[in-house]
Amino acid sequence: MSGKSRSSWTFAPCIRAALCCCALAPASVGAQERPIHVEPAPLAEALTALSRQTGIAIGFEGRLPGLRSRRVDGRMTVEQALARMLEGTGLEAQRLSPTAYRLVQAAPPASRRDPVRPAPPLPPEGSVDIIVTGTKREEPLARLPISVAIVQAPGEQGGALLPGTEEVAQRLDGLTLTNLGPGRNRQFIRGVADSPFNGNSQSTVAILINDARATYNAPDPDLKLVDVERVELLKGPQGSLYGTGTLGGVYHIVTRPPDAGSFAAMAGMGASLATHGEMGGSAEAMVNLPVVADRLALRAVAYAVREPGWIDTAGRGDANRGELRGGRVALRALAGDWTVDLNGMAQMRDVADSQYVYARHALERPAQPAEPHDNDFALMALRVAGKLGGADLVYAGNWVDHDVSSTLDASDLSASAFGIAPPALYLEQRRNRLFDQEVRLSQTRDDGLSWLAGLSFVDVRNHLSGVVRGCGMRRSGPAYRAWSNFRLSATCACR
Incomplete structure (x- = not known):
């Protein structure tokens, strides 16, 4: 060659x-x-x-x-x-x-121009496979015959879905807040409201965390939505599923459950700056630990937030700053068709002062006593779910300890009502205890017929006390030990 x-x-x-x-x-x-x-x-x-x-x-x-x-x-x-x-x-x-x-x-492949293909049509709005559990059973959003709005997390792991209830209300049509401040607000859905102030009457909106009822007549605890899968807003009335206190609807928080199949962890930090205010910051972390592969898993969440203030009261700049600390621990056990979930969570919120002003667009107000607010929330919940024949059986029980304390400036009324010279303060303390149990049985058949039956028991105890203090004097108002509310109901629905 x-x-x-x-x-x-x-x-x-x-x-x-x-x-x-x-x-x-x-x-x-x-x-x-x-x-x-x-x-x-x-x-x-x-x-x-x-x-x-x-x-x-x-x-x-x-x-x-x-x-x-x-x-x-x-x-x-x-x-x-x-x-x-x-x-x-x-x-x-x-x-x-x-x-x-x-x-x-090698010879280069012959160039070939691919034919232009039209873009595939967008899927219809209802084709997104979103499963809603606020109706006490898993149902696709597109099949629900009731009005439901959802804010859903974009990924499988992550930090806060949204900072809190106020941001959710900005995203969901129909949900409004009284704007008294974090930890003091009441929720209203579709404008169904009784009073913007917190009192002894039962709220028109029920707040649920998974299957656990969180409030009865207390203000919204404004839980930070860390490691939360979605928030469902079921517009009322929802009395057939949840009983009294749901005339406006249901605010349902669905947390991410423990995953026994894989380890996962997350940590994050953030900073914020309020207009005409101060700096704030936040930190959060999550860990998912499979204890026994595909059998037992533990998931823990912790977070802390320093909320900036922006109201200047004479002598106190950015007076309405706040601090928030909380955490959640969940344990899940799997055995065949049965699932047992044990959840515990706590959150403590401390706000140094109120956030109202006396003039439109003002961020300053004259000298007055500070009006701090504390909202401490704790919950323990147990859920057992499994198959009973061809039906789904669920037991859900929870206990809530919710303490709320507020201080208000009572200088204008203290002299005439209590004979106390100003400045005077009204100190209000609420202690709410809620014990809720429910057993339900449901089934969805292949022919489209579905049914749900259940029994529930709710015990609510509320203690309210108020004290007026000023110039070395103290007057105690009547202390109210509120009712024990027992409710036993059976609900059966078919469609």
Whole structure:
């Protein structure tokens, strides 16, 4: 070949010997299947190994590029082995004789313009597979016959869905707050309201955390939504499913459950700056720990927030700053068709002062006593779910301890009502205890018929006391030990 071409050729060391005896090799050597095993290696070394195993000669015009070959292993022909070995190198093998091959640059694929295809139509709004559990059973959002609004987390892991109830209200149509401040607000849905002030009457909106009822007549605890899957807003009335206190609707928080299949962790920090105010910051962390693979898992969440103030009261700049601390621990056990969830959570909120002003667009107010507010919330919940025949059985029980204390400036009324010279303060303390249990049985059949039946028991105890203090004097108002509310109801619905 060298006499017919001015180009130089490079062969593997053993290829020359193979050429000398090529006349003795059978003419069909390239078409015979044989066991071939060549590990990934620089191309020159791989070709040498292939030549030793098959007795063929392989040449290349010039110097072999510094490429690596692919692994070749199995029973195949020489040409199949060369094609697999050269895949991705930009080279291909040309057969010169039954035992000789030449490597050349592979021809580029012919350019082909793909036909323009119209973009697929957008899926209809109801086709998104969102499962709602606020109706006491898992149902696709598109099939629900009631009005439901949802804020859903974008991913499987993450930090806060939204900072709190105020931000959720800005996203969901129909949910409004009284704007008294964090930890003091009452929720209203569709404008169904009794009073903007917190009193002894039962709220028109029920706040639920998973299957646990969180409030009865206390203000919204404004829980920070860390590691929360979604928030569901079921517009009322919802008395057939939740009993009294749901004339406006249900505010349902769904947390992420423990995952017994994989470990996960998250940590984050943030900073904020209030307009005409001060700096704030936050930190949060989550860990999901499988204790027994696919059987038992633990999930823990912790967070802390320093909320900036922006109201200046004479002598106190940014007076309405606040602090928030909280956490949640969940344990999940799996046994066949049965699931047991044990959840505990607590949150403490301290706000240094109120947030109202006396003039529109004002951020300052004259000298007055500070009006701090504390909202401490704790919950323990147990849920057991499984199959009973062809139906789904769920037991849900929870206990809530919710303490709320507020201080208000009572200087204008203290002299006439209590004979106390100003400045005077009214200190109000509320202690709410709620014990809720429920058992329900439901089924959704293949023919579309579904039914739900359940029994529930609720015990609520509320203690309210108020004290007026001023100028070394103290007057106690009547202390109210509120009712114990027992409710036993059975609900059965079919559709």
